[in-house]
Amino acid sequence: MHDDLIARAKSWLAEDPDPETRDELAGLIDAGAVEELSARFSGTLQFGTAGLRGELGAGPMRMNRSVVIRAAAGLAAYLKKNGHPGGLVVIGYDARHKSADFARDTAAVMTGAGLRAAVLPRPLPTPVLAFAIRHLGAVAGVEVTASHNPPRDNGYKVYLGDGSQIVPPADAEIAAEIDAIASLHDVPRPESGWQTLDESVLDAYLARTDAVLDPASPRTARTVYTAMHGVGRDVLLAAFARAGFPEPVLVAEQADPDPDFPTVAFPNPEEPGAMDLAFARARATDPDLVIANDPDADRCAVAVKDGGDWRMLRGDEVGALLAAHLVRRGAQGTFAESIVSSSLLGRIAGKAGLPYEETLTGFKWIARVDGLRYGYEEALGYCVDPEGVRDKDGITAALLVTELASVLKEEGRTLLDLLDDLAVEHGLHATDQLSVRVEDLSLITDAMRRLREQPPTGLAGLSVVRAEDLTRGTEKLPPTDGLRYTLDGARVIVRPSGTEPKLKCYLEVVVPVSAHADLPAARARATELLTAVKRDLSAAAGI
Numbered sequence: 001m002h003d004d005l006i007a008r009a010k011s012w013l014a015e016d017p018d019p020e021t022r023d024e025l026a027g028l029i030d031a032g033a034v035e036e037l038s039a040r041f042s043g044t045l046q047f048g049t050a051g052l053r054g055e056l057g058a059g060p061m062r063m064n065r066s067v068v069i070r071a072a073a074g075l076a077a078y079l080k081k082n083g084h085p086g087g088l089v090v091i092g093y094d095a096r097h098k099s100a101d102f103a104r105d106t107a108a109v110m111t112g113a114g115l116r117a118a119v120l121p122r123p124l125p126t127p128v129l130a131f132a133i134r135h136l137g138a139v140a141g142v143e144v145t146a147s148h149n150p151p152r153d154n155g156y157k158v159y160l161g162d163g164s165q166i167v168p169p170a171d172a173e174i175a176a177e178i179d180a181i182a183s184l185h186d187v188p189r190p191e192s193g194w195q196t197l198d199e200s201v202l203d204a205y206l207a208r209t210d211a212v213l214d215p216a217s218p219r220t221a222r223t224v225y226t227a228m229h230g231v232g233r234d235v236l237l238a239a240f241a242r243a244g245f246p247e248p249v250l251v252a253e254q255a256d257p258d259p260d261f262p263t264v265a266f267p268n269p270e271e272p273g274a275m276d277l278a279f280a281r282a283r284a285t286d287p288d289l290v291i292a293n294d295p296d297a298d299r300c301a302v303a304v305k306d307g308g309d310w311r312m313l314r315g316d317e318v319g320a321l322l323a324a325h326l327v328r329r330g331a332q333g334t335f336a337e338s339i340v341s342s343s344l345l346g347r348i349a350g351k352a353g354l355p356y357e358e359t360l361t362g363f364k365w366i367a368r369v370d371g372l373r374y375g376y377e378e379a380l381g382y383c384v385d386p387e388g389v390r391d392k393d394g395i396t397a398a399l400l401v402t403e404l405a406s407v408l409k410e411e412g413r414t415l416l417d418l419l420d421d422l423a424v425e426h427g428l429h430a431t432d433q434l435s436v437r438v439e440d441l442s443l444i445t446d447a448m449r450r451l452r453e454q455p456p457t458g459l460a461g462l463s464v465v466r467a468e469d470l471t472r473g474t475e476k477l478p479p480t481d482g483l484r485y486t487l488d489g490a491r492v493i494v495r496p497s498g499t500e501p502k503l504k505c506y507l508e509v510v511v512p513v514s515a516h517a518d519l520p521a522a523r524a525r526a527t528e529l530l531t532a533v534k535r536d537l538s539a540a541a542g543i
Contacts, residue, residue: 015184018065025058047175053155072106074178076113087139092120092129094145095257112188118195125297127393134163148268148294163390165364208388209239221288221405226251229258230295269301293394299380300394316342319376325404333373340506341378344429430526434505447541460532462487
């Protein structure tokens, strides 16, 4: 076994085009680091509907140039087989370690395969790439990003020509083409022949950002903004300047792209501590709201002053606020969200007489809803201009929420006042998440098996009225690895994360409210119920 492992590592080393990972792998082979080599050669990074994502390093279980060249060659073969032999593939990338190299390799492979390749001019937000695919009439797009993962990770996200991320069966078909590549020496990679796009593609994206706003709306809300060490700053500032909003006050320590993300443990606005610097800036400048993008700027976080201090709004709260704003503006079309998001959206759409759809988790599903006008997911993703960007977009979402804050400001009100109104109108919808990060993935498998074999009959004293195993699919949803429990006044969904080693449980309780005066009691009751649901669910899952 040991000899076989060393032989596989040496064969990989012989093909590796990257001096850095070659040195790293040669060092491991020389040191006889069997355990580390085993971890890197225990299989290959699996290409799925999220594309690829993993830790940077040498070997087939890490993100590196060899893995990316194979992925690009597999995608090229898939596109040619599916009737796009000379089609255009547009490639974007963020500011993480190796992102520019992976983008260049992808362009070289596409060119070598007879496709046309165009690379965005510099590290830019993921939504700019999603926009560019349809704007340029591309047959596919690739974004090199690991979004809000830790600094040591990178990833590879694939879109098809409709501008949405891949869904089955395309993922499995591309994966099969990747597996069919025997040697990197079989993959032609010319030194040139692709196009580097100019600023006009970004100008066209920015011209569309204006379209999400009401031309007559006030533009008075003042913001503090953090780019979370990512690529959002310049594009967001340009969009805000075009719209005529006051220039956002930047969180200087996090404003420049930095692949090491030095001020945060995880560069995700949802993680504890990630917003501390933004809140400190807000305390010093007293804006109307705080806005954060994640590093590739496809997500948008919003914080507001609540009592004496600042707090993050949950993704579900922002999702409902934007929906209410669009309804008030007379928006027409389908409102959609993923099954793990708050059921409040369905109530808002229903009352406005608008169509409503629930999808599986991820914008690859939300973006495919027929007649989509607005879609959101609780993980801070909002699609407010589906004609321009068929994916979540943290730039246009920031514009729209700042417009809403401006409208409310003119009325002497705040985002929290509107949330109160929605609670009185539709019931208080309180959501929370129980998220367990594991080192050992078998713990997730065990928890899912335990819940399948012994589903809870009640949680927090509320009886489970329906238990669904989503692997079987439902009338409206294709199969997915998840469990859904509908309770009397609550809902729970349990699923393994698609991008991180986490088990995620999404909780929602709905408490009726008859008047504004009843809100404090309703909130206390919702908190009590959510705490009890978490406790009982943890016990049932053994986590």
